[in-house]
Amino acid sequence: MSTPGASTGAADQAGASTGAADQWPLWEVFVRAGRGLSHVHVGSLHAPDAELAVRNARDLYTRRGEGVSIWVVPADAVTTSDPDAKGAFFESPAGKNYRHAVYYTKSEGVKHL
Amino acid sequence: MTAPAELRRASEPAEPTADELAGQAAFDELIAADSRIEPRDWMPEAYRKTLIRQISQHAHSEIIGMQPESNWISRAPSLKRKAILMAKVQDEAGHGLYLYSAAQTLGIGREEMMRQLIEGRARYSSIFNYPTPTWADMGAIGWLVDGAAICNQVPLCRASYGPYGRAMVRICKEESFHQRQGFEILLELMQGTEAQRRMAQDAVNRWYWPSLMMFGPPDDESPNSAQSMAWNIKRFSNDELRQRFVGMLVPQAEVLGVTLPDPELAWNEERQAYDMSEIDWTEFHEVLAGRGPANAERLRRRREAHEAGAWVREAAAEYARKQADRAAELAGAVA
Ligand SMILES: [Fe+2]
Numbered sequence: 416m417s418t419p420g421a422s423t424g425a426a427d428q429a430g431a432s433t434g435a436a437d438q439w440p441l442w443e444v445f446v447r448a449g450r451g452l453s454h455v456h457v458g459s460l461h462a463p464d465a466e467l468a469v470r471n472a473r474d475l476y477t478r479r480g481e482g483v484s485i486w487v488v489p490a491d492a493v494t495t496s497d498p499d500a501k502g503a504f505f506e507s508p509a510g511k512n513y514r515h516a517v518y519y520t521k522s523e524g525v526k527h528l
Numbered sequence: 529m530t531a532p533a534e535l536r537r538a539s540e541p542a543e544p545t546a547d548e549l550a551g552q553a554a555f556d557e558l559i560a561a562d563s564r565i566e567p568r569d570w571m572p573e574a575y576r577k578t579l580i581r582q583i584s585q586h587a588h589s590e591i592i593g594m595q596p597e598s599n600w601i602s603r604a605p606s607l608k609r610k611a612i613l614m615a616k617v618q619d620e621a622g623h624g625l626y627l628y629s630a631a632q633t634l635g636i637g638r639e640e641m642m643r644q645l646i647e648g649r650a651r652y653s654s655i656f657n658y659p660t661p662t663w664a665d666m667g668a669i670g671w672l673v674d675g676a677a678i679c680n681q682v683p684l685c686r687a688s689y690g691p692y693g694r695a696m697v698r699i700c701k702e703e704s705f706h707q708r709q710g711f712e713i714l715l716e717l718m719q720g721t722e723a724q725r726r727m728a729q730d731a732v733n734r735w736y737w738p739s740l741m742m743f744g745p746p747d748d749e750s751p752n753s754a755q756s757m758a759w760n761i762k763r764f765s766n767d768e769l770r771q772r773f774v775g776m777l778v779p780q781a782e783v784l785g786v787t788l789p790d791p792e793l794a795w796n797e798e799r800q801a802y803d804m805s806e807i808d809w810t811e812f813h814e815v816l817a818g819r820g821p822a823n824a825e826r827l828r829r830r831r832e833a834h835e836a837g838a839w840v841r842e843a844a845a846e847y848a849r850k851q852a853d854r855a856a857e858l859a860g861a862v863a
Pocket residue numbers: 590619620623699703
């Protein structure tokens with residue numbers, strides 16, 4: 416194992432203690448594949464701090480030129496919507512098809528519209 | 529739960545709650561639609577357990593799987609081969625990490641999985657308990673072991689559990705180089721001296737049957753397969769995948785000029801598939817039970833690496849803590 420990324424397989428926990436407090440925190444990793452593209456979530460990893468998280472992310476997620484930029488975010492800093500409230504939380508598209516261009520049919524045949 | 533717990537006998541199963549019933553219905557619907565289950569969705573306990581077991585075993589296999597090959601990094605016959613082998617072993621470490629992450633989304637900690645492995649409580653693919661005495665083993669492992677792994681893993685890219693499928697997509701993209709570099713090692717040996725050809729054939733003889741055993745027991749002795757298929761975790765049966773793999777190997781073996789060590793291997797026109805000899809499952813069960821040639825050695829090595837790395841983990845955590853303290857102090861001084 417020649418790199419930090421490769422060695423973290425064994426390295427999630429400082430010392431022998433089993434307490435969660437001693438575990439390296441979890442980071443979510445986002446990679447920008449190229450200029451002009453947004454950062455996309457690629458996975459997660461454990462690292463003791465942000466600097467090592469970025470280095471480990473490079474070794475783990477960009478070994479074949481998959482990225483030109485990396486973001487790491489502490490996993491517990493992510494707030495998520497409630498998965499059980501899908502229908503209620505996300506505005507129902509039913510009855511609101513006027514938000515789509517295909518709703519407007521009278522202009523059919525008219526060019527550049 | 530609706531009934532007071534003390535009024536129910538211990539043997540009586542708990543009544544599912546309304547939440548559980550709704551969760552099960554939503555889960556069944558997603559599975560029936562061949563959609564994906566995501567970490568925060570409700571899922572049956574048995575589904576969660578099955579996945580934790582399968583994904584963690586898979587992760588352990590990638591991690592232990594580094595050993596038979598890292599054994600040859602310092603003795604690779606050229607700088608090019610050394611670089612390739614290091615890249616492959618590094619990939620396997622990455623595969624282990626992707627899979628541990630996927631398992632963690634099901635509620636098990638990585639340190640717990642690590643403990644299960646080094647304490648000998650977890651399983652990993654028994655293929656990695658065979659020794660690698662010659663350079664040709666690097667070729668045979670790439671061609672046969674990674675080849676069988678790919679055959680197994682491609683359908684897993686569509687596994688119903690989202691994080692598992694996504695990890696498999698990433699892994700499969702990286703695996704094809706593993707198989708090709710192994711094939712190339714064998715091809716070069718087969719085009720070499722008589723001794724090199726013998727070495728290549730010998731490695732193929734040793735790895736062929738174990739690689740076929742990687743697909744697991746025959747269908748009629750694989751009790752959990754049906755449930756895994758019903759849950760869309762598994763897409764093809766063990767025997768189907770094994771058959772498919774052999775079908776791919778035969779023409780590749782011809783290109784290599786090696787003989788597959790099965791005298792009964794023959795094309796069956798009627799079945800449109802290859803007939804093959806019975807697999808010696810007693811050997812498989814021996815290795816699985818921890819009595820393989822290198823079981824103890826693999827675990828000892830893993831435990832040693834974990835323990836020898838403790839000071840690095842401690843130092844990194846301590847450095848992170850100090851940096852954080854210093855930043856807090858600075859912020860305090862400014863304020
Ligand atoms: Fe792998």
